[in-house]
Amino acid sequence: MMVHLKPSSGAHVGAKSSVSQIMWQVMLALTPATVFGIWCFGWPALNLFVITVLSAVVFEAFCIRLAGRAAMPVILDGSAVLTGWLLAMTLPPWAPWWIGVVGSGLAIVLGKQVYGGLGQNLFNPAMLARVALLISFPIEMTTWANVSPLFFSDSPGLVESWRITFAGLENLDASTGATTLGYIKTEFSQNRLLTDILKDYSGFLDFIGWTRGSMGENSALLLGLGGVWLIRKGIIQWQIPVSLLLTVVLLSGVFHLIDSEHYVGPLLHLNSGAMMCLAFFIATDYVTSPNTKTGQLVFGSGCGLLIFVIRTWGAYPEGAGFAVLLMNSATPLIDHYIRPRIYGRDRKGKPLEIPKS
Amino acid sequence: MFLSESFRKIASDGLWNNNIVFGQNLALCPLLAVTGTATNGLGMGLATLVVITASNGLISLTRHLIPSEIRIPIFVLLIAALVTLVDILMNAWAHELYKVLGLFIALIVTNCALLGRAEAFASKQPVKEALWDGFMMGLGFLLVLVALGAAREISAAGTVFANASLLLGESFRFLEVTVIPNYKGFLLMALPPGGFIMLGFLIVGKRLIDQKLATRKVPVTVLTPVIVEEEL
Numbered sequence: 001m002m003v004h005l006k007p008s009s010g011a012h013v014g015a016k017s018s019v020s021q022i023m024w025q026v027m028l029a030l031t032p033a034t035v036f037g038i039w040c041f042g043w044p045a046l047n048l049f050v051i052t053v054l055s056a057v058v059f060e061a062f063c064i065r066l067a068g069r070a071a072m073p074v075i076l077d078g079s080a081v082l083t084g085w086l087l088a089m090t091l092p093p094w095a096p097w098w099i100g101v102v103g104s105g106l107a108i109v110l111g112k113q114v115y116g117g118l119g120q121n122l123f124n125p126a127m128l129a130r131v132a133l134l135i136s137f138p139i140e141m142t143t144w145a146n147v148s149p150l151f152f153s154d155s156p157g158l159v160e161s162w163r164i165t166f167a168g169l170e171n172l173d174a175s176t177g178a179t180t181l182g183y184i185k186t187e188f189s190q191n192r193l194l195t196d197i198l199k200d201y202s203g204f205l206d207f208i209g210w211t212r213g214s215m216g217e218n219s220a221l222l223l224g225l226g227g228v229w230l231i232r233k234g235i236i237q238w239q240i241p242v243s244l245l246l247t248v249v250l251l252s253g254v255f256h257l258i259d260s261e262h263y264v265g266p267l268l269h270l271n272s273g274a275m276m277c278l279a280f281f282i283a284t285d286y287v288t289s290p291n292t293k294t295g296q297l298v299f300g301s302g303c304g305l306l307i308f309v310i311r312t313w314g315a316y317p318e319g320a321g322f323a324v325l326l327m328n329s330a331t332p333l334i335d336h337y338i339r340p341r342i343y344g345r346d347r348k349g350k351p352l353e354i355p356k357s
Numbered sequence: 358m359f360l361s362e363s364f365r366k367i368a369s370d371g372l373w374n375n376n377i378v379f380g381q382n383l384a385l386c387p388l389l390a391v392t393g394t395a396t397n398g399l400g401m402g403l404a405t406l407v408v409i410t411a412s413n414g415l416i417s418l419t420r421h422l423i424p425s426e427i428r429i430p431i432f433v434l435l436i437a438a439l440v441t442l443v444d445i446l447m448n449a450w451a452h453e454l455y456k457v458l459g460l461f462i463a464l465i466v467t468n469c470a471l472l473g474r475a476e477a478f479a480s481k482q483p484v485k486e487a488l489w490d491g492f493m494m495g496l497g498f499l500l501v502l503v504a505l506g507a508a509r510e511i512s513a514a515g516t517v518f519a520n521a522s523l524l525l526g527e528s529f530r531f532l533e534v535t536v537i538p539n540y541k542g543f544l545l546m547a548l549p550p551g552g553f554i555m556l557g558f559l560i561v562g563k564r565l566i567d568q569k570l571a572t573r574k575v576p577v578t579v580l581t582p583v584i585v586e587e588e589l
Contacts, residue, residue, distance in 0.1 A: 102543075110554065136545040 017235075019118070023078030025235050027085060029226035030281065034089065036222055037215030042150050043161030045093035045215060051165070052091065052100035056084025059105050063113035079118045083107050086126035089216030089277060090321070091133075094145040094176070097165050099137065103129040123328045124288050131321045143169065143176050144212040179213045180206060180272040181317040184264060193261040198268075206271040216277035217318075220270065227280025239296035240289060240303075241279040245270065247304025255312070263312065274320040275307070282320075288328045295331075295338040302327045364489055371493025377470045378501040378556075379563045384470040387461050388502060389552035393513070396521045396532075398506025400454040402499030404443050404462055406492070409471050412436045413479040413491030420480050432475045437466045470498065501559070508555050513547035515540030 038045045060080035061071040074080075087103050110132075111125030112118065134141045148155045156164060169175065178186065180201065187197040205211060209219025216223070230236045248269050255263035269275065274282075283289060283303050290299050303323045310319020345351050360368070370380075377383050384405075391401045415435050416423075423431050444462045447455045455462065465471065474494055479487040507517050515537035522530035545551050 114557070132545050132550075135548070136543050137541065138544075 018077075019079065020077045022235055023082045025233060026230065026281065027078065027082055029230045029235075030085060030089070030223075032226060033209075033219050033222040033277075034085070034215060036209055036219050037089070037093065039150050040147050040209065040218060041093035041145055041215070042148055042155040043158050044145070044156060044164045047161055047165040048091060048093060048095055048097065048100050049085075049088045049215075051097050052088035052104055053081055053084035055101045056080045056087070056104040056108050059108035060113070063109060064117075067113075074117070077118070080108060083112065083125045086216070086277075086281060087129050090126065090130045090214050090274065092141060092144055093215055094143070094164055094169055095140055096168050099133060099140055103133050106132045119287050121287055122331075123325055124282055124285050127282060127321045127324045127328075131325060134316075134321065142182070143172065144179050144182075144214075145176055146212060147210055147218075148175070177212055179217065179317065180211060180268070181311065185317040188262070194264065195261065201268075203267055203271060206268070211272070213273070216281075217272070217274050220272075220276045223276035223280060227276065230280060230284075236280065236284040237293065237296060239293050240284045240300040243297045243300030244279045244283055244304040244307075245275070247301040248275065248308050251305065251308045252312075269308070269311070273311070273318045278303070278307075278320045278324060283324055283327075288331060290331050290334045290338065292335070292338050292340050295334045298334055298338065299327055299331065302330065363486070367486065367490045368493045371490060371495075372497045372500070373563075376497040376501065376563075377494055378498065379560060381470065381473065383473055384468050384498065385556075387464060387468060388505065389549060389556065391458060391461050392502055392506040392509055392552055393547050394510045394520070395503055395506035395518045396454075397457055398502035398504075399499070399518075399521075400451070400458055401461060402495075402502040404447060404458070405465055405468065405471075405502075406495030406499050408436065408439050408443055408465050409474060409495040409498075410488060410491040411439050412471055413474055413487040413494075414484055415439070416475045416479040417482055417484045417487030423480070428480065429472070429476070432472055432480075433466065436471050436475070440465045470494070505552070505555055505559060508559065509546050509551055511536050512543050512555070513545075513551065514542055 034049070038049065057075055057080050061075055064071040064074045084104055084107070087107050088100065091099060091103065107125040107129035111123060111128040112121045115121045146154075177183075184194075184197055206220070208221050211218055227236070227241060231238050231241070249266040252264060252266040252269045256265040279300075283300060290296050306323035306326055307319050310316060310322055316322070341347055342349060374380060378385070378388055387401060387405075392398045412432075412435060416432060419435075440463065443465070444455075447458075447462060474491060478490050482490070510517055510519065515535060517534045517536055518529075518532035521532040522528075543551075546555065
């Protein structure tokens with residue numbers, strides 16, 4: 001029997017995963033850290049989270065409608081929800097509602113849709129919004145609430161939480177303080193030495209997330225676990241997170257060995273700030289990171305280098321957002337110089353010689 | 358209308374269709390640098406308006422004397438002479454504004470819009486047209502500077518024409534308006550990135566209006582059904 005196969009198009013391999021599946025899996029990986037963060041900072045954190053995600057979706061729908069397309073399929077791909085979610089993770093948990101709304105507007109409208117939507121943006125939308133907010137509203141963006149877990153006596157009740165989110169926080173000094181990195185930066189400027197500054201510091205509490213900061217900063221453990229799960233599932237590659245974390249560890253290790261009183265050690269660097277969230281969830285953004293594995297190694301170590309430099313010598317205590325934006329802008333350059341080898345050609349693009357038989 | 362067809366075309370080109378910023382995308386450096394507030398935009402716009410009108414007139418007047426091989430250096434020299442005059446006059450009569458705008462007044466020399474008008478228009482046209490073109494181009498530029506300055510000032514600080522009386526004299530106090538009272542301030546808009554972002558939005562607005570006008574201008578052709586009797 002003859003089988004006639006008439007190829008109608010080129011041979012393509014179909015991938016099982018779609019955009020929305022990837023987005024939902026990333027969100028699933030973020031869930032433990034988010035739930036823990038909301039528990040740590042109580043109802044105000046939940047209010048801000050809901051407001052930020054909802055307004056991201058509304059802005060996305062508005063932009064898509066403005067372009068004359070149907071909004072529903074674009075929203076269901078989950079990218080706007082994820083952008084809002086990541087942005088909410090980087091905001092101070094007790095920030096007023098308009099920080100979330102303005103941030104979502106910046107992320108979705110200026111960070112994503114003006115370039116043409118998902119896949120076209122130069123910069124990571126959530127980080128772009130965070131940096132713009134930090135520059136524009138320095139006070140609101142650096143007011144960090146104390147850890148006051150839900151269902152405990154010092155956690156604000158539901159009605160109280162609405163007042164914090166919608167009317168603003170009163171009596172700041174009683175319920176807020178500095179993050180670990182911010183505290184170290186301030187104390188360094190008072191000429192104190194590191195062993196003296198870190199007398200009361202507990203690496204373990206910082207590691208599990210019992211510390212002031214945004215939700216994406218507090219639990220290195222849960223964020224790291226979520227990230228490792230994403231690598232196991234094949235959603236993200238190991239190149240960016242590993243090179244990023246390794247660069248920070250190496251640099252801070254060397255400097256800490258040279259002068260342990262003035263340079264923060266590698267463990268504290270990994271534990272605190274947005275390091276884990278950034279390494280696994282933000283720097284690995286498909287759109288704004290290089291395409292090749294070598295390029296991703298360059299990108300990751302560049303991010304790590306910049307984070308270390310900004311944290312150590314910069315004016316801001318945390319430089320993760322700036323570092324990612326700077327490396328995002330270098331991504332086209334990296335992709336230009338580091339290209340994959342074309343099948344049947346050598347690295348320089350010349351055809352391979354065919355051996356004569 | 359008292360204006361002839363060609364003069365009206367020059368006016369509409371300068372103010373809207375071929376506007377220095379919106380149409381030609383020139384002069385972006387002073388545009389972004391000095392439009393932190395509407396007052397600064399107005400001051401810069403007025404200085405540029407004076408220089409571009411005078412330079413167009415002067416270049417048109419001398420266009421038959423200028424050898425075409427070295428016309429660009431001569432244009433630059435003429436413009437530089439005029440800018441120096443404006444610079445010294447502003448330093449004398451509007452010192453506060455001069456302190457704010459500072460270097461950017463001198464940099465009108467390198468404003469590519471001026472050289473562009475000299476090369477593209479004034480060196481080929483009679484004096485009257487050239488003066489009119491310079492004035493309209495300058496006016497279009499001034500309006501964009503003020504619009505961008507006002508938009509940035511409102512979003513950054515919630516005011517319009519703040520300190521106008523300090524810079525332009527007491528009689529301009531009526532311009533100072535606080536649009537949004539108790540505004541927190543959106544610092545990004547006062548910084549250079551805010552200039553780019555707001556300029557982007559203004560250009561989008563201009564193009565939207567152009568689109569709307571274009572669809573309105575298309576004559577509506579009504580297809581009247583013609584009933585043709587079928588011949589059998």
